[in-house]
Amino acid sequence: MTISPGVSFSVHAQDGTARTGALELGRGVVRTPAFMPVGTAGTVKAMYVDQVRDLGADIILGNTYHLMLRPGAERVAALGGLHAFSRWQGPILTDSGGFQVMSLSGLRKLDRDGVTFRSHIDGSSHRLTPERSVEIQTLLDSDIIMQLDECVRLPSTRVDIERAMRLSLDWAERSKRAFGSQPGKAIFGIVQGGDVPDLRIASASGLADMDFPGYAIGGLAVGEPQDVMLRMIETVEPFLPKARPRYLMGVGTPDDIVESVARGIDMFDCVMPTRAGRHGLAFSRFGKINLKNARHAQDHRPLDEASSCPAARDYSRAYLHHLTRANEILGMMLLTWVNLAYYQDLMAGLRAAIAAGRFADFRAETREAWAKGDIPAL
Incomplete structure (x- = not known):
């Protein structure tokens, strides 16, 4: 169904609460469930853009804060957009x-209209309001624009959580008004409310009344245990329109993703696969593999001989261990490639399992493989 001018979302299959479908935007189709590699400053770290595409990513994420500071939204717009x-x-x-x-706790001042902050790069002063955030994202030529919200870290008091939630609802309305109508593009509202169920419900209900094209769940993966995160998803899901995409922001581990898909989430992003790759940690169908460990030093096997990713299939663990211990850039590149390939394979597996009505089996098989962990070194 059409959710915004030139934008549609359809659910193709559902298995329990888990679902697979497609979000059609002006620049292409995003198959869901989808994982969005994080390209903070206009690049997915340690990856060529062609590699990211060839791994099966339909969409990537850019960061307004970093791009507004360097090189600047107006400069990106003058150069043709992101x-x-x-x-x-x-x-x-x-x-x-x-x-x-x-x-930026010590570098910002928040008020009802927006937030004033100092750049972590050069200390220069900047002002971000809901309207300015949307303007920056529009200058970047983003396809999905997020409302400005206030996210509080957990644990926090109910008073602070509710204040931030109410402010975020006000900013949601202002952001949507500033977005207006941009054919082929969409704006998402963000559910806040910390770990307090009634505040989460109030936020989700308030956003649903505003009729956003899509809805994100924010303020999780900020220090709370997984069971709290999952409980908040279960609390919010019934109050989000079923015909709109749902995005869980900043999540997460493969297990987080599988469990969140089980609860009706369609979209994810996280720096974990790229950050882990730069620090010697590989994700695979065998679980996590720490290439810094000495036991890999003489292991001639690849990370996964059945993988479609050359970095996982064609390089020995011994070589990857050497590159990691030597702090070589190639090691960071190869392991980032491995991790993003695993995440995209996981999403493809989820989509196929839901379509075939075997999500429960896929979920169990994935968790069992990760519980066993990496096969021992020779």
């Missing part, structure tokens, strides 16, 4: 910058 600038021709989702600004 797609031309980075050579990524598929859809791009940009976050609002709110999470990064809220993380």
Whole structure:
């Protein structure tokens, strides 16, 4: 169904609460469930844009905060927008910058209208309001724009959580008004409310009344245990329109993703696979593999001989161990490639399992493989 001018979302199959479908934007189709590699400053770290595309990613994420500071939204717009600038021709989702600004505790001042903060790069002063955030994302030529919100870290008091939730609802309305109508593009509202069920419900209900094209769940993966995160998803899901895409922001581990898909989530992003790759940690169908461990030093086997990813299939664990211990850039590149390939394979597996009505089996098989962990070294 059409959810915004030139944008549609359809659910093709459902298995329990898990679902698979397609989000059609002006620049292409995003198959769901989808994992969006994070391209914070206009690049997915340690990856060529063609590699990211060839792994099966339909959409990537850009960061408003970092891009507004360097090189600047107006400069990116003058250079043709983020797609031309980075050579990524598929859809791009940009976050609002709110999470990064809220993380600057000592460098920001919040009020009802917006937030004033100092750059972590050079100390220069900047002002971000819901309207300015949407303007920046529009200058970047984002395909999915996120409302500006206030995210509080957990644990926090109910008073602080409710204040931030109410402010985020106000900013959601202002953001949607500022977005207006942009054919082929969409704006998502963000559910806040911390770990307090009634506040989460109030936020989701308030956003649903505003009729956003899509809905994100924010303020999780900020220090709370997994069971709290999953409980909040279960709390919110019944109050989000079923005919709109649902995006869980900043999540997460493969297990987090599988369990969240089981609860009706369609879209994910996280820096985990790229960050882990730069620090010697590989994700595979055998679980996590720490290439810093000495036991890999003489292991001639690849990470996964059955993988379609050359980095996982064609390089020995011994070589990857050497590159990691030597802090070689190639090691970071290869392991990032491995991890993003695993994440995209996981999403493809989820989509296929839901379509075939065997999601429960896929979920159990994936968890069992990860529980066993890596096969021992020779």
